[in-house]
Each structure stands twice: as structure tokens, then as C-alpha cells.
Amino acid sequence: MRYSSDSPAGNFSTQFGPAGFALDYAMDAAQRGILFWDVMRKRGNQYQIHAAAKAPHVLHFDAELLIDGRSLEKPVNYALARIVPPAGVEIDATRRPFVVVDPRAGHGPGIGGFKADSEIGVALKAGHPCYFIGFLPQPEPGQTIEDVARAEAIFLEKVITLHPQAEAKPCVIGNCQAGWAVAILAAIRPELFGSIILAGAPLSYWAGVRGKYPMRYSGGLLGGSWLTALTGDLGHGVFDGAWLVQNFENQNPANTLWTKQYNLYSKIDTEAPRYLGFEEWWGGHGCLNAEEIQFIVDELFIGNNLAAGRISTSKGEAVDLRNIQAPIVVFCSKGDNITPPQQALGWILDLYEDVNEIRSHGQTIVYTVHETIGHLGIFVSAGVARKEHGEFSSNIDLIDALPPGLYEAIFEPKTEQTASADLVDGDWIMRCETRTLDDIRALGGNGPEDDRRFATAARVSEINLALYRSFLQPFVRMAAPDWVAEQMRAAHPLRLQYELFSDLNPWMAPIAELAKTASEERCPVKSDNPLLAVEQAMSAQIVAGLDAWQNAVEAMSEAAFLSVYGSPLLQAAVGIDPSDTKPHRRASKTGLHRRVLEERTEELRARIGQGGLRECLARSLLYVAMAGGGADERGFAAIRRMRRTEERAMSLGEFKALIREQYLTLLIDEDAALDAIPRLLPSDETTRREALASLQQVLSARGPLSDEAEKRWQRIVGLFGVAEEPLAEPVPRATPATVTAIAGRRKSLPPSR
Incomplete structure (x- = not known):
């Protein structure tokens, strides 16, 4: 017989009063428990199938x-x-x-x-x-x-x-x-x-801020990367990725030990498909070669060498992110x-x-x-x-x-009030606003004393790794042949939790049949049941307790790291000057880039007076846009529409090169760049008027100009030497991207002189 919360058997509170609430809750809790363990069983079986797949x-x-x-x-x-x-x-x-x-x-x-x-x-x-x-x-x-x-x-x-x-x-x-x-x-x-x-x-x-997310201290607290080398040696040259997943889980013990499971238990009638889908990925552990993980830990996690430009390839090529x-x-x-x-x-x-x-x-x-x-x-x-x-x-x-x-x-x-809403795909408008490095600094970060601590931890890691390789590694490798490594990987706690609750475990055999019966006779408790509220309150208390424990452990971990690696004696012992205030993370500068930049600057300065209508339009739009400091997707959408009508529009690569050159030209010498516009424009007044109208058509995709941008726009109108045509709507703010429409209109505008 199938019951529901509206049937007498599933709604004891209407028959037995307060005692009925306990009966309703007890039946629901028992059924949820059976169904929960059945999902655990399915998860274990799913893990077996996933692990056996070739790819x-x-x-x-x-x-x-x-x-x-x-x-x-x-x-x-x-x-x-x-x-x-x-x-x-x-x-x-x-x-x-x-x-x-x-x-x-x-x-x-x-x-x-x-x-x-x-x-x-x-x-x-x-x-x-x-x-x-x-x-x-x-x-x-x-x-x-x-x-x-x-x-x-x-x-x-x-x-x-x-x-x-x-x-x-x-x-x-x-x-x-x-x-x-x-x-x-x-x-x-x-x-x-x-x-x-x-x-x-x-x-x-x-990088980071004190008092929050202390995972960055892990390398120092563990004494460096020698444990990574030890784990790789115990794996016979293979590092078990389950240890990395374990690190992720350790960052949020409340979720790992309770919330994830309770969320499934409390929503057992609807949550199982989502839970099983995620667990298929979360439990699909992969491995790395010991050399791979050692590079990651030494060069990145502890050494922080990527941003500092201190990584080189086997051919001696420097990995400098400024080359991107x-x-x-x-x-x-x-x-x-x-x-x-x-x-x-x-x-x-x-x-x-x-x-x-x-x-x-x-x-x-x-x-x-x-x-x-x-x-x-x-x-x-x-x-x-x-x-x-x-x-x-x-x-x-x-x-x-x-x-x-x-x-x-x-x-x-x-929204309904969004200007040119037809130019927006989806429910959001993306705008790119200019920022400075102070905006990045405002997010928080290290001071010189923190950088010295991490530099000290990196030196200690190098020393401990060298000691391990010299005195322990040969013995560990002899004691960990391939078959031992395989057994250790199979016995990892994260893998065992899938194995133990699968059909491989004979104790799980009755669960499937019990779950079938529970599903057929399911009678969920009503949401106003007071015992359900007690359950939810207890869950919240468990989460709060685990969070408090996590916060305490993290605070102690941070204090230990700051104290140990902030010691002037330890810093001096490993070759870090305790009084050094220079950034230890800062990448070095090269004279070559400075010389190339100077040559490029002179080249652009010489080209200020060269070009035609495309250069004028790009320069004009960028000049106005620099007052607003941003770009809006609606302007680019308007550009796309206009480009579709052209037989031979500029390619995106050509447009990108044009924008970059004209933007840098304005940065180098703004007045000279603007003064050159009248000389580069076509002599025909009709052509100039059409070009200005094209600018207005693209600019109308966004809201009104700011006062400063309006002044700049009027200066551009004066440089074009024609009267501004009134618009049906106010002229909105220009964006760098909107110049594409005009820059691409090769056939519709006569060539410049």
C-alpha cells in the first residue's frame, strides 16, 4: 500500500494529537534514512563503473x-x-x-x-x-x-x-x-x-589577507615540499590525486563532514540526481607523476615563481607572463x-x-x-x-x-528601462570599466614582512627537500615497490568511502529492497512539524560547531606560520635579510623592453600625421571614450549590425590593430593627435558629415554623455568642420569598441585625400 502525507497512515497528528507529530516524524526520518543509504550505495556502484571506464x-x-x-x-x-x-x-x-x-x-x-x-x-x-x-x-x-x-x-x-x-x-x-x-x-x-x-x-x-582562507600557509606549516616527494616515492613515482581532493575537503570540514550529507538526507526526494551527478566527478580521482606534482608545489605553491618570472623551460625560455x-x-x-x-x-x-x-x-x-x-x-x-x-x-x-x-x-x-535593449543578448549587460592598480591593492594583500615570511618558508622547503633526498629517499623507494603503491592508493580513505557503501559490501545487500519499499510507501512529514524544526536547528548547531572548530584551527595555523617564519633568527639563518623591505614577489625588469618601447613610441609619434578617415574616426571615438573610461556591449552589438551590411568590412584583427595604435597615439601626444584630424579628413564636406552621422548612430546605443565627455564630443565636432546634426535622442557615451562600425565602412565612404 502506498501512503502520502495526506493519508491517515501518513498524517498521525490528525488522529493522535501531539504524539502523532512524533509518529509522522519517525516514519519520515526512517524512510529518509533508508533512501539516503540507498543513494550512498548507488554512489559506490557509480564510482566502480566510472573507475573501470577507459576514458x-x-x-x-x-x-x-x-x-x-x-x-x-x-x-x-x-x-x-x-x-x-x-x-x-x-x-x-x-x-x-x-x-x-x-x-x-x-x-x-x-x-x-x-x-x-x-x-x-x-x-x-x-x-x-x-x-x-x-x-x-x-x-x-x-x-x-x-x-x-x-x-x-x-x-x-x-x-x-x-x-x-x-x-x-x-x-x-x-x-x-x-x-x-x-x-x-x-x-x-x-x-x-x-x-x-x-x-x-x-x-x-x-598573496592573500590575514584572517581568511589560510591554505597559502600549508606549505610552510608542513615544512615544505619534502612531504610531496615522500608521497610520490610511496606511490612508486606516481602521486595519488585523492590527496589533492582531500586538501580541498579539509578547507571546509562543515560541508565535508555534515552539510553535504545532510542536504541529501533532508531533500532525499529531489536531491539524489544532482548529488550523484556531482559525486561522479568528485570521486573520479586521477593521478600525476611525482615529477609533475613536485614542479607544481616547488615552483608555484611554495616558490611563487610564476608571477615572479623565475620559471624557465628545458630550452632556457623564460616564462614571463608579460609576453602574453x-x-x-x-x-x-x-x-x-x-x-x-x-x-x-x-x-x-x-x-x-x-x-x-x-x-x-x-x-x-x-x-x-x-x-x-x-x-x-x-x-x-x-x-x-x-x-x-x-x-x-x-x-x-x-x-x-x-x-x-x-x-x-x-x-x-x-530591464524595461534599459536603453537599446534590443542590442542586448540575454538578461545582463556587460560593461568594462577602466581600473588602476590601486583597485587591485584595495582587495588586500601582503606587506614586505609577509613576503619575507613566505620567502623564508620557500628556503626552508628547499633545505628540507634536499635533506630528504639525501638521507631518506633511497630507503623509501626501496620500501615502496609498485604493488605496495597500488595497495596504498586503493586503501586511501576517500576511495574506501565509495567502496564500502557499494554492492561490493555484502552488508549493503538489503538496502536496495528496503529503499524500494520505502519509496513505494513514502510519506514525507509536513513542513510545520515541530520535530522537523528541531532537526533543522540541530543541523545548524552542528554546522556552527564545525565552523567554530575550523576558525580556531585556521587562526592557530596562521599564528604559527607568522610566528615561526617571522623569526628574524630563522630568516637570517636561511639567507633572508630581516630588514629587507623590497618585494620578494616582484618580477625583474628588462632593459630590452624599455628600448623596444622607446622605439615604438618614436614610431607612433612619427605616424601621428599619417592615415585617413579610419584613423580619424578611431582617434575621435577613443578621445571621447577616455572621459567615460569604459566600453558597453550595446555599442559593439550596434557595430555588428552595421558590419553585416558591408561588402568588405575590416576584420577583427585589423580593427584591433587600429584601436591599439590610435589609443597609444593619444597617450603619447593627445594634442598633436587631435590637431592632425582636420588634415587627415577628406576634403568633401558631405563625406565628413556622413562620417560624423555614422559616429552618432553607433554612439546612440548607450545613455547620455557625461559633462566631460560632452565637451570632448563638441571638440571633435569642431575638428570635423561641419555642423552637428541634431539627434532624435541625446548623444550617449562613446565606447572604444564602437569605432568598428565606422572603421569597417570602406565602400560607403570615399577615400581620404
């Missing part, structure tokens, strides 16, 4: 294998796959391809395409061809981080050859660990990238306890003195800081996918067209 992944989309990294000259366990667009999704062959690189941080591949609303899903929706770079659970013998980078370069070369008609090189998304790997490759092979999105990716490992030519989008969150904003953005402060130095390297950096989302939510949250990732996918050409500099991406909801 396990959690991709929501069909994929076609293009290159198997195991077949390369230097084999790696990575592969390139083409994402097959779902039925009804149309791909534009002229749009740049998107390549999602999944993080190899202990879990298996597929998180970037985990569901329809994902990084891959929103890119497909925007009409971009999509590719996926994933990996197998076991590394190839002898593969290194550099080998993986070289393989990914081959993958990107393949993608580029498959899209000769695309307007730009691929946009590459690097999630978490894949973010720093993508950044390293982009610094070595900048020509392969059209744009880069770093999502939750740490690049500056020492593609626009860099950084997506981070204040709620991310793995990669807080300081670690995601601190590399900018390590590399550059000010925004002008960013511009001098020709770099465009756009960042956005979410207020609350956690680390995994950056990749798996459907809301984040539809908002931030969706806007990045739809407006990647706008980001590509921005002049060099530092910007923050702001997202505003589209």
Missing part, C-alpha cells in the same frame, strides 16, 4: 576525439576533442572557437561541460565552435608539466587549422589548475591565443577559499608598476570579482554559467577590441 568523464555533450596525446612524440595522458553541437544549436564558422581546458587537480575531466548551462554550453549557445582538452586518470610514464604544455600547443594548432575563416584565434578557458597551465603556455607561445579566460586560477600563491599578447579575462570570487581574489589577481601587482606599464606591453586585462560564489561554483553553477560565462562568450570580441589596459567587467540586469 571516464562527466561531459554533458557528445565529443569527437581529434588528437590522442598518447600518440605524440612525447606521450601525455591528454586529448583534444571536438564538442558536437546539440540538436538545434547553430555554429557560426566565422566566430572564434572556444577551447575549454579542464583542471587536473585530483579529479577527473569534464567539469567545464558538466551540464547544459556550463562554459561549453553557453559558448555553443553564442554560436562558437567548441573544443575540450581533457585527460586520462593515469599519467604517461615520464611525462612532465612541460610535456603537457607542448601537447596543448599542438592541440591549439590543430584547432586553428580547422577554422581558417574564424575572425580570431581561439579563446581558451583555463579552470583552476588549468588556468596557470594555460598562462604558462600563452607566455611561451603567445601566437596561439586569441583570448584567455582564467576561472578560479591561482597565479600569485603567496591575447586579452586576459580573470574571473574570481570573494567566496572562493581555494583561489581568493588576491591569488587570482596578485600577479598583476607582481609584474607591473602601474597601468601605463600594462599598456606599454600591449596587454589587455579584464577582471570580475563575484561576491559570494565558492570555488567549484565558478565552474559548475548554472547561474554563473548563464551570467558571467555567458556574457564573456557573447562579448569576447568586445574584450578583444578593448585598448590595452586594466578593466573590471560589471554586469547589470537588463
Whole structure:
């Protein structure tokens, strides 16, 4: 017989009064308990199936294998796959391809395409061809981080050859660990990238704020990377990724020990599919070679050498992030306890003195800081996918067209009052506002004394690692043959929790039948049952207790790190000057860049008086836009519409080069650049009037100009030497990106003299 909460057997409170509430709750709790353990059983069985697969992944989309990294000259366990667009999704062959690189941080591949609303899903929706770079659970013998980078370069070369008609090189998304790997490759092979999105990716490992997210202290508290080497030796040259997953779980004991399980138990009638879907990825542990993880810990986590420019390839090539030519989008969150904003953005402060130095390297950096989302939510949250990732996918050409500099991406909801709402795809408007390094510093960070502590921890790590390798490593390797390593991996606590609650355990045999009966006779308790409120209050108390314990442990950990590595005696003993106030994270400067910049400046100064109508229009729009300090997606949408009507519009690459040159020209000598406009314009007044009208048409996509921008606009009108035509609407703020429409109209405007 099947009962419900409305049937007499499922609603004892109507028959027995207060005692009935206890009976209702007891039956519901018992049924939830049985169904909970059945989900645990299914999770264990799912783990067995996933682990037995040849190429396990959690991709929501069909994929076609293009290159198997195991077949390369230097084999790696990575592969390139083409994402097959779902039925009804149309791909534009002229749009740049998107390549999602999944993080190899202990879990298996597929998180970037985990569901329809994902990084891959929103890119497909925007009409971009999509590719996926994933990996197998076991590394190839002898593969290194550099080998993986070289393989990914081959993958990107393949993608580029498959899209000769695309307007730009691929946009590459690097999630978490894949973010720093993508950044390293982009610094070595900048020509392969059209744009880069770093999502939750740490690049500056020492950075952070006191009293929050102390994971950065772990290396020092453990005595350095000798434990990493020990773990790799115990694994017979293979590092078990389950230890990395364990580190993630240790960052939030309340969620690991209670919240995740209680959320399933309390919502057992609806939560099981989502829970099992996530656990398939979370439990898909992969491994790394010992050499790979040693590089990661020594060079990145403890050494912080990436942002400081102290990493070199086997060929002696310096990995300098200032070599990256593609626009860099950084997506981070204040709620991310793995990669807080300081670690995601601190590399900018390590590399550059000010925004002008960013511009001098020709770099465009756009960042956005979410207020609350956690680390995994950056990749798996459907809301984040539809908002931030969706806007990045739809407006990647706008980001590509921005002049060099530092910007923050702001997202505003589209409403009925939004101007030119028809130019906005989706429910959000993306605006890129100019920022300075002070905006990055305002997020918090280290002082010189903190940097000295981390530098001291790095030196101690080097000493301890050398001692381990000299005195212990030979004996550990002899005591850990391959079969012992396999048994140790199988016995890892994270793996055992899946094994013990699967059908392999005979004690779980009755659960399936009991769950079937409980499901058929399910009678959930009513929400107003007082015992249910007591249960929820007890859960909240457990979470509060675990959070308090976590806060206490974190406070003690931070105090211990600051005390031990802040000791002047220890600092002096390892060669760190306790009185040194110089930044230990700052990348060195090169005289070569200064000479190249001086030559480029003189070249641009000589070209101020050269050009024609395109240069005038670009220069004019940028001049007005510099008063507003931002770019809006509506302006770029208007540009796209106008470009579709042209027989021969400028390519995105041509437009990008034009914008960069004219922007730098204005920075070098604004007055001379503006004074040259009348000399570069066509002599025909009708042509000038049409050009000015075209500017107005594009500018009308946004709200009114500020007072300063209006003054600049009137100066431009005067330089064109024609009367301004009145608009039906006020002239809105100009944006750098909006110049594309005019710059691309080659056939509609006569040539300049």
C-alpha cells in the first residue's frame, strides 16, 4: 500500500494529537534514512563503473576525439576533442572557437561541460565552435608539466587549422589548475591565443589577507615540499590525486563532514540526481607523476615563481607572463577559499608598476570579482554559467577590441528601462570599466614582512627537500615497490568511502529492497512539524560547531606560520635579510623592453600625421571614450549590425590593430593627435558629415554623455568642420569598441585625400 502525507497512515497528528507529530516524524526520518543509504550505495556502484571506464568523464555533450596525446612524440595522458553541437544549436564558422581546458587537480575531466548551462554550453549557445582538452586518470610514464604544455600547443594548432575563416584565434578557458597551465603556455607561445579566460586560477600563491582562507600557509606549516616527494616515492613515482581532493575537503570540514550529507538526507526526494551527478566527478580521482606534482608545489605553491618570472623551460625560455599578447579575462570570487581574489589577481601587482606599464606591453586585462560564489561554483553553477560565462562568450570580441589596459567587467540586469535593449543578448549587460592598480591593492594583500615570511618558508622547503633526498629517499623507494603503491592508493580513505557503501559490501545487500519499499510507501512529514524544526536547528548547531572548530584551527595555523617564519633568527639563518623591505614577489625588469618601447613610441609619434578617415574616426571615438573610461556591449552589438551590411568590412584583427595604435597615439601626444584630424579628413564636406552621422548612430546605443565627455564630443565636432546634426535622442557615451562600425565602412565612404 502506498501512503502520502495526506493519508491517515501518513498524517498521525490528525488522529493522535501531539504524539502523532512524533509518529509522522519517525516514519519520515526512517524512510529518509533508508533512501539516503540507498543513494550512498548507488554512489559506490557509480564510482566502480566510472573507475573501470577507459576514458571516464562527466561531459554533458557528445565529443569527437581529434588528437590522442598518447600518440605524440612525447606521450601525455591528454586529448583534444571536438564538442558536437546539440540538436538545434547553430555554429557560426566565422566566430572564434572556444577551447575549454579542464583542471587536473585530483579529479577527473569534464567539469567545464558538466551540464547544459556550463562554459561549453553557453559558448555553443553564442554560436562558437567548441573544443575540450581533457585527460586520462593515469599519467604517461615520464611525462612532465612541460610535456603537457607542448601537447596543448599542438592541440591549439590543430584547432586553428580547422577554422581558417574564424575572425580570431581561439579563446581558451583555463579552470583552476588549468588556468596557470594555460598562462604558462600563452607566455611561451603567445601566437596561439586569441583570448584567455582564467576561472578560479591561482597565479600569485603567496598573496592573500590575514584572517581568511589560510591554505597559502600549508606549505610552510608542513615544512615544505619534502612531504610531496615522500608521497610520490610511496606511490612508486606516481602521486595519488585523492590527496589533492582531500586538501580541498579539509578547507571546509562543515560541508565535508555534515552539510553535504545532510542536504541529501533532508531533500532525499529531489536531491539524489544532482548529488550523484556531482559525486561522479568528485570521486573520479586521477593521478600525476611525482615529477609533475613536485614542479607544481616547488615552483608555484611554495616558490611563487610564476608571477615572479623565475620559471624557465628545458630550452632556457623564460616564462614571463608579460609576453602574453591575447586579452586576459580573470574571473574570481570573494567566496572562493581555494583561489581568493588576491591569488587570482596578485600577479598583476607582481609584474607591473602601474597601468601605463600594462599598456606599454600591449596587454589587455579584464577582471570580475563575484561576491559570494565558492570555488567549484565558478565552474559548475548554472547561474554563473548563464551570467558571467555567458556574457564573456557573447562579448569576447568586445574584450578583444578593448585598448590595452586594466578593466573590471560589471554586469547589470537588463530591464524595461534599459536603453537599446534590443542590442542586448540575454538578461545582463556587460560593461568594462577602466581600473588602476590601486583597485587591485584595495582587495588586500601582503606587506614586505609577509613576503619575507613566505620567502623564508620557500628556503626552508628547499633545505628540507634536499635533506630528504639525501638521507631518506633511497630507503623509501626501496620500501615502496609498485604493488605496495597500488595497495596504498586503493586503501586511501576517500576511495574506501565509495567502496564500502557499494554492492561490493555484502552488508549493503538489503538496502536496495528496503529503499524500494520505502519509496513505494513514502510519506514525507509536513513542513510545520515541530520535530522537523528541531532537526533543522540541530543541523545548524552542528554546522556552527564545525565552523567554530575550523576558525580556531585556521587562526592557530596562521599564528604559527607568522610566528615561526617571522623569526628574524630563522630568516637570517636561511639567507633572508630581516630588514629587507623590497618585494620578494616582484618580477625583474628588462632593459630590452624599455628600448623596444622607446622605439615604438618614436614610431607612433612619427605616424601621428599619417592615415585617413579610419584613423580619424578611431582617434575621435577613443578621445571621447577616455572621459567615460569604459566600453558597453550595446555599442559593439550596434557595430555588428552595421558590419553585416558591408561588402568588405575590416576584420577583427585589423580593427584591433587600429584601436591599439590610435589609443597609444593619444597617450603619447593627445594634442598633436587631435590637431592632425582636420588634415587627415577628406576634403568633401558631405563625406565628413556622413562620417560624423555614422559616429552618432553607433554612439546612440548607450545613455547620455557625461559633462566631460560632452565637451570632448563638441571638440571633435569642431575638428570635423561641419555642423552637428541634431539627434532624435541625446548623444550617449562613446565606447572604444564602437569605432568598428565606422572603421569597417570602406565602400560607403570615399577615400581620404
